[in-house]
Amino acid sequence: MNILVIGPGAIGSLWAIKLQQDGHQVAVFGRQTDSEYQCQFDESCYTFNNRQADDVTHADLILVTVKAWQVASALDSLPQPINPDTIIMLMHNGMGSLDTIGSLLQTNPVLLATTTHGAFKPSSSQLIHTGQGETLIGAANAQGGRCQFLRDVFDHALPAVHWHPQIEHALWRKLAVNCVINPLTAIHQCPNGELARPEYQAIITRLIAEVSTVMTAESIPVNLEQLTAHIYQVIHATSKNQSSMHQDVYYRRKTEIDFITGYLIRSATKHGIAVPENDTLYQHIKTLEQQWESLNEL
Known part of the structure; x- marks a missing residue:
């Protein structure tokens, strides 16, 4: 070809x-x-x-x-x-x-x-x-x-x-992983494996619950326990990796937040679902991007 x-x-x-x-x-x-x-x-x-x-x-x-x-x-x-x-x-x-x-x-x-x-x-x-x-x-x-x-x-x-x-099902499963790993590792500038530490467990639990609720509203098959286990499996399997968003934030580049957490938020809004934990991470990354843009304009 x-x-x-x-x-x-x-x-x-x-x-x-x-x-x-x-x-x-x-x-x-x-x-x-x-x-x-x-x-x-x-x-x-x-x-x-x-x-x-x-x-x-x-x-x-x-x-x-x-x-x-x-x-x-x-x-x-x-x-x-x-x-x-x-x-x-x-x-x-x-x-x-x-x-x-x-x-x-x-x-x-x-x-x-x-x-x-x-x-x-x-x-x-x-x-x-x-x-x-x-x-x-x-x-x-x-x-x-x-x-x-x-x-x-x-x-x-x-x-x-x-x-x-039904590729959309697989993409939503990948989106769930990215909604947890990418913004958290970008904000805290840590490798993926750091998210297995106890101090991250509570926020990860809340993030996954929000994503799971939106997936259900989108008619995407999801089991909360299985999704949680899958996300932690990815965290452990890629423990030494730096997520793409981690690297983008480090180098002050535009991130994919609008197509990861932003996509989740738009889907949640469509169904009238509140996703405050994901929204907080989204706003944090967007604020960083806006700061870089302001500095570049000086």
């Missing part, structure tokens, strides 16, 4: 390399203006076309791995219109990016994906695969439902990959 990866960060680069290793024609579209992107991985160097108009024109699949708030602008910045037959797969934390690409939902097959693979870029041209995981793929529209063959394509490149007939 001809595959274009928009956003060759850690996860985007991991998939670009694995798909190229598996024999696909892979190009990238990144922020750097160089015509080529090179990345060192497992003592080998991989080279990809970067920002080439022909790669947009001929893409069978566009894999979008930028952050949720960047999806619409990244697709709009492409130098050529996207062919209506091109499959678009969104793979990022949070929910709500579909609302920003409404026109493509009407024309193109669109898929949503979530992965638990760990990846880290110690520099702009180096990649480390920090942890094995699994990837779930599902359809965002009717056309996407005809693209189940991509499960085999992705599974052959980097297992394990599963087709999820």
Whole structure:
């Protein structure tokens, strides 16, 4: 397949390399203006076309791995219109990016994906695969439902990959994890494992209860005990990791809070549900972002 990866960060680069290793024609579209992107991985160097108009024109699949708030602008910045037959797969934390690409939902097959693979870029041209995981793929529209063959394509490149007939359920489960881990580790500037300490137990319990109530209102199957156990399992399994929001706050970058906790709050408001603990964390992160913006304007 001809595959274009928009956003060759850690996860985007991991998939670009694995798909190229598996024999696909892979190009990238990144922020750097160089015509080529090179990345060192497992003592080998991989080279990809970067920002080439022909790669947009001929893409069978566009894999979008930028952050949720960047999806619409990244697709709009492409130098050529996207062919209506091109499959678009969104793979990022949070929910709500579909609302920003409404026109493509009407024309193109669109898929949503979530992965638990760990990846880290110690520099702009180096990649480390920090942890094995699994990837779930599902359809965002009717056309996407005809693209189940991509499960085999992705599974052959980097297992394990599963087709999820109700991908929204999986995304809500991931959102629940992110609503707990990301803002807390960002605010306290701690690795994920610190959240297992007793002093965090009470707020985590309240956060999960709020998320569970909203999930139920959204008709997402949820068991409070199982969801709690799952979130603590992720905290322990990723104990040494720094969440993406932790890193964004550290480097004073815009976060994905609007597509994580913000999405939860918007869903709660729709159902008339109060989520004060999540709202407090949301306001804390937004205040930090506004402070950085004010400093940048000085």
